[in-house]
Amino acid sequence: MSLVIPLALKWIVDGPVADRDPAGVWLGGVVLLVLGCAEAALFGVRRLLLARPLARVEADMRAALYRHLQRLPVSFHDRWPSGQLLSRATGDLSLIRIFLSFPLVFLLVNAVTIAVGFVVLIQQQWMLGLVLLAPVVPMIAVCSVFEERYSRKARTAQDQVGDLTTLMEESVLGIRIIKGFGRHRGQEGAFAALAGRLRATEMDKAGLLGALWALIITLPELAVGAALVLGVRQVADGALSAGTLVAFLSTALALRWPVESIGFLLAVTNDAATATDRFFEVMDARDPAASRAVASRAPAAAREGGLRLEGVEFRYPDAPADAPPVLRGVDLHIRTGETMALVGTTGSGKTTLTALIPRLHEATAGRITLDGAEITALPRERLRELVSVAFEEPTLFSATAGENVLMGAADAREAELLRALAVAQADFVHALPEGHRTQVGEQGLSLSGGQRQRLALARAVIGSPRFLVLDDPLSALDVHTEALVESALRDVLATTTALVVAHRPSTVLLADRVALLSGGCITAVGTHSELLGSSREYASLMSGPESEQEHRR
Incomplete structure (x- = not known):
């Protein structure tokens, strides 16, 4: 729907505006209003359609994790810190739900919007369309490097959250020991050290994300600027109508958010992928005895x-x-x-x-x-x-x-x-x-x-x-x-x-x-x-x- 609006603008500029037809301009305004309302309504419908099943996914995954933890042998629980399990059952599952409800949807919607948008651009003016496509190759290269480095930082941060949760839980449960032996300052120091490491990791993540956003925003903006200069020259030379240029630039601006959101969506996707790995680390743990076949023995009466x-x-x-x-x-x-x-x-x-x-x-x-x-x-x-x-x-x-x-x-x-x-x-x-x-x-x-x-x-x-x-x-x-x-x-x-x-x-x-x-x-x-x-x-x-x-x- 967002890509239909520029086509309506082209009709208004090349039609009623060029013909100095006030009635046509008013009609065009009504058309744009209807298209905008339809876009907003469809956005609301999508949210309503997704909310219930995605909340169900998170609830089912959390219930499955809890059931699995109850069935794992004591030796598993002896090895795993409780804070790591708690962080997987709460924070990691929340990240997965957020990914399913927002980034996954927009990865699909934005990918379709970008693909269709570039087809529309090339149909309107193929030379200007190719100018806008120029940043695609460097952006792919930048995103691939970012994904690898960000994934490592995301895993480190989520493991550090688990360690911090473990320390917090032990401090609450052992508060009598801490107070009885006057160890509160030592515990505060240990907590501050863990929190400091987590903060440093999060700052590294923010630095990576900031650099990615800067590149993702800069490259398309340069391409839009170059297309604008070329388009104005073609309009001045009479090779391109003003309506076509307006529609072209409006379509390019409609693609601005889908392109610029790539960095944010990749970051949340990597966080969710790491959270999913951590979730299935627990779900894939098996009771060794459960896989052993039970041989039949002598009957009880014997x-x-x-x-x-x-x-x-x-x-x-x-x-x-x-x-x-x-x-x-x-x-x-x-x-x-x-x-x-x-x-x-x-x-x-x-x-x-x-x-x-x-x-x-x-x-x-x-x-x-x-x-x-x-x-x-x-x-x-x-x-x-x-x-x-x-x-x-x-x-x-x-x-x-x-x-x-x-x-x-x-x-x-x-x-x-x-x-x-x-x-x-x-x-x-x-x-x-x-x-x-x-x-x-x-x-x-x-x-x-x-x-x-x-x-x-x-x-x-x-x-x-x-x-x-x-x-x-x-x-x-x-x-x-x-x-x-x-x-x-x-x-x-x-x-x-x-x-x-x-x-x-x-x-x-x-x-x-x-x-x-x-x-x-x-x-x-x-x-x-x-x-x-x-x-x-x-x-x-x-x-x-x-x-x-x-x-x-």
């Missing part, structure tokens, strides 16, 4: 029930090739209804072993079975219905106390929630302003460490799971509360098959048998009393005043 680990080995994916595995040749059988305590020195791999059972990590060798069924043959949803876990670090979410507990069994009723709170000795919840409907804040930091640990324990036991994995669940409790929790836990453990990581004798005494993990292997299995007499390492681990008191009991 094997003993309970939890069994056979020749289990684990090595972290990013570990050096010559590094020994964290776990090697682990063999352990926990009979149905039995509670097994797992003990070992710090760093012996106890937490890693417990993470293999619900497949938070994938064993690199060996097999793990639940009542004879190999866990790799079970859908993850079913596996995590069978196995409930309480981690040593009690993670809570920005939700109510009750909602945090119900994450262990979303369909549990009020009575089951209250029972789980009672088992975990989490009766403090009833004293909160709104009971179990009280918001506990981000990370549950409005609660003490012991309170968070009790809520995490309630979350583990609420669903009455067939298999229960507890990673030192009582470490943050005082002696009195620990005794109460142990007493209530005995009833829960009597109805399930459990593996309990223990560091204290009081926790060990909850178990029927004890397994000692040393050097990545299970080196001894027996009752607490048996191992005290037969294993010097176990006796050393259990030594101390608390151990002596428990042993006398």
Whole structure:
């Protein structure tokens, strides 16, 4: 539509204006008004047509990223800083949406406008049209150089945004440590350094874009100036009508924005391309275990029930090739209804072993079975219905106390929630302003460490799971509360098959048998009393005043 207006101008100048026809001039004005209104209306229609589907694209991509992050193994999240993932889920997807809604549309519209416009120009006056086409070759060369250099800067800037987001998130979550140790100035310095590097990168981007715009604007303006001089001479010589020259220059000016916008559109396109690369870096990450075929095993009836680990080995994916595995040749059988305590020195791999059972990590060798069924043959949803876990670090979410507990069994009723709170000795919840409907804040930091640990324990036991994995669940409790929790836990453990990581004798005494993990292997299995007499390492681990008191009991 913008290219039709110059043709209307040509008709007005060569017709009513040349003929001194006022009525024709008024008619021409009405035609130009109608064409301008039509252009504006079509612009609005385009925006309306694009808004909904493009917003849907961004929402779908963000939802797909979130779903994918939930399905990736814990080892992936251990390697990736949370700020990098957050920047991809927010800033990068916003850049992609902006590209789809504005630059992509104008790249198409402007390309068509420029192509059709130059055809119109050459049809009107081919010599002047060729003058305007002269800057095309140098502009292509400049744009190709710009694109390569700008892409590198765009990637650097977006990675720096991710690093800055990570630092900001860690500073907010660790504000108590920062204040407690007076490290706020050090954190400010680290933040200023990262922000300074990001600013320098953005200034480099601005310099590249400024140089490109200067060239893109200058070259076409010189061409328009040369065409104007030549056109005026031809009009003076009678070789060209005034209307044709007006139409030619109007068409050239109509092409001014499409040409000059190339620099801006290329910059946003490069930002969006980099954002897309960063988005698919995460989306292309795969769970290594998901691609491994699951071989059929012996039927459940042919094997003993309970939890069994056979020749289990684990090595972290990013570990050096010559590094020994964290776990090697682990063999352990926990009979149905039995509670097994797992003990070992710090760093012996106890937490890693417990993470293999619900497949938070994938064993690199060996097999793990639940009542004879190999866990790799079970859908993850079913596996995590069978196995409930309480981690040593009690993670809570920005939700109510009750909602945090119900994450262990979303369909549990009020009575089951209250029972789980009672088992975990989490009766403090009833004293909160709104009971179990009280918001506990981000990370549950409005609660003490012991309170968070009790809520995490309630979350583990609420669903009455067939298999229960507890990673030192009582470490943050005082002696009195620990005794109460142990007493209530005995009833829960009597109805399930459990593996309990223990560091204290009081926790060990909850178990029927004890397994000692040393050097990545299970080196001894027996009752607490048996191992005290037969294993010097176990006796050393259990030594101390608390151990002596428990042993006398």
